[in-house]
Amino acid sequence: MSHLSSPLVSIIVAVFNGAKTLQQCIDSVAQQTYINIELIIIDGGSTDGTVDLLKANQENISYWVSEPDKGIYNAWNKGLTQVKGEWICFLGADDFLWDAQVIELISQQLEKIPSSIRVAYGKIMLLDNDAEPLHLVGDSWGKVQERFKQMMCIPHQGVMHRLSLFDCHGKFDESFRIAGDYELLMRELKTADAAFLLNVVVAGMRQGGISSNPKESLVLLHELRRAQSMHGLPLGRFWVFALVKVYIRLILWKVLGEKLTRKLLDVGRRGMGLQPYWTQT
Incomplete structure (x- = not known):
């Protein structure tokens, strides 16, 4: 089945010394049944073999660069200068799309979302230290709308951003180290609604560190x-x-x-x- 008439989905991945997990991330995109996808990878100048891995996977990557950056939001902003997709998803090198059909399932719902909706999201699966499933995260917009104004209660790895979101509100604020994704979404969702993607687990997210x-x-x-x-x-x-x-x-x-x-x-x-x-x- 051809998907070329369906929305182009851009996946932007930020990585720095992520050779241990990046291959799984790349494979999770390359194995999608939905073919109208571009993968953009922004590497912060890794020295652990990440660049060799990127070179080895060039046929599955639409664009990549390896150079020093100022953190994850700077990397994602660099990726935004390369996107051609109508919808954009942001991942880290530790994250991966949950199964081979997920973008297929998401695209079917995105096509039905009104153009006034610029943010759509599904659930993500939290993983333990052994990459085994812990539990799902993500509730419907009706449940989290008010709480979102106080806490980041939308799983960012599960968010699809319409390109017009950035046309309207600009890019990530790079003065943030951790909450730049929340601040960006706040520009839109303090007054607008998000769409909840039903019955979709978008990505797997390894735990640890900040969490x-x-x-x-x-x-x-x-x-x-x-x-x-x-x-x-x-x-x-x-x-x-x-x-x-x-x-x-x-x-x-x-x-x-x-x-x-x-x-x-x-x-x-x-x-x-x-x-x-x-x-x-």
């Missing part, structure tokens, strides 16, 4: 609040509650140590009927 480090979580929360202030949004209870939880984790980390704290946090999750997370990342 499970309370000090990095503090940086993230402060950047989220800066983005909210930029857009005139008041301090909200969801953000305050998240900040309190991070400080509790920091105190427990210091008093009990990281290993015991992770176990204790998962005891609490089980008590709430949730799957273990902290001992798996």
Whole structure:
């Protein structure tokens, strides 16, 4: 079946020294049943064999470059200068499209979305340290619309951005280190709606790093609040509650140590009927 009359989908991947995981990311795009895709990879000047990997996969990459950059948002902005697609998805080298049919399924829904909607998103699968599934993340827009004004509750690896979003609002703000994706989406979604892609798991996302480090979580929360202030949004209870939880984790980390704290946090999750997370990342 030909998809050349369907929307061109651009996948932009930022990578720096990601040779261990980038091949899976590239393969997940190359194996899609939907053929109207372009893959753009922006490498920050890797020294771990990433460039050799890019050269070896050139037939599956529409554009790539390897040069020093100023971080992930600078890399994604570079990628935006190369896109030709109507819809754009942003991934890191640790991420990958969940299965070979996912862009096919997404495209069928994107074709039905009104042109006034510039953001569409589906669920993503969080993975543990062994790349095994932990749990799905992503709720419908009706459930998260108000909370989004206080927290990043849309999984960015699952977001499809219409090209006109950037024509209207510009590129990522590179002064952010972690929350630049949230600030960009805030420009649109503080007054507009997003579309939720039904029955779609867009990508797999490896956990660790920022997600499970309370000090990095503090940086993230402060950047989220800066983005909210930029857009005139008041301090909200969801953000305050998240900040309190991070400080509790920091105190427990210091008093009990990281290993015991992770176990204790998962005891609490089980008590709430949730799957273990902290001992798996």
